[in-house]
Amino acid sequence: MIKGRTRVALLASALIGGALSGCAPSTEPQKEDTAPAAGAEGAYRTELSMAELMAHVLDHAADGVWLNQGWVVDDKGERELFPTTEAGWLAAENSAATVAETANLLLLPGRRVDDEHWTDHAHALHKASLEAMKAAEARDKQAFFDAGGAMYVACRDCHQEYILGEEPMSGPQR
Template identity: 35%
Template sequence: MKTSNLAIFALGGALMLSACGNNEEAEIEARMSAVATFMIEEMDETADGIWDNAGYILTEEGEESLFPETDEEWAVVIQATDDLIAQTRRLQSEEFAGDDEEWIAISEGLVVAAERVRAAAEARDEDELFDAGGQVYRVCLACHQRYALDIQRIR
């Protein structure tokens, strides 16, 4: 998640406070702050461990592959995937999810996508790694869009 998306989450938390009672306001504010911090400090880097190792970059010299070439490089992708799964499981906890069943369901979609990335990395399958990394991106985007829309309705 990029910093601008985190700002949306933080803004959303602040905007949601105007519709809640004091105790509920404090709980929502704390949860949204925790989500923003967690995503900036942990999940962004972890997801980049997948995306930075899948696909191609076009340069003046031609196409440059980002895919791992050594066992050690593939191990980096596998570790990033394991970390992403663990972080996503934490997102499903009361600390971050509260009682939001949709949040938990979207998070579960991220676990499924990350497991697909892991299987592709274990198989050293570049095409599948690229596609599975795209699935991770789409789940992240769906979550950002879902909660950004809620924020817009509150305005």
């Protein structure tokens, strides 16, 4: 996963760290939700594991935001990564919308972890990606970049708690 982006690299190292850590808390979904469900809960199809949802849906959608924002300095000089066409901005907006809705998928019965922190993390991701969506719609580069940073913080905070088993962070980020 070579992205050349500091925060993506940090995310990757946090995940590798999580894989190596033997003391991560359980992310088993709620017991009652894994039983054959009656009523509305039985309507959900959650065969995709958390890891599959992350790797194939959420990470992919988040890349559609992160790879389309920021500034880089390399041997070609300084340049922007923001979209330069209407179609490019629309694709970035689509990706942010997909992240926002995927945050809801983390809360489905049968998938969510029965813990209020889990819900807080998913809501933080939802809020940041909605901001990214609005900023992309407004073609506001700085706001789009800032919202992408807030999205990253939401991913990182949840991984720190549920993969690495670290205490949740306090302060304005939550």
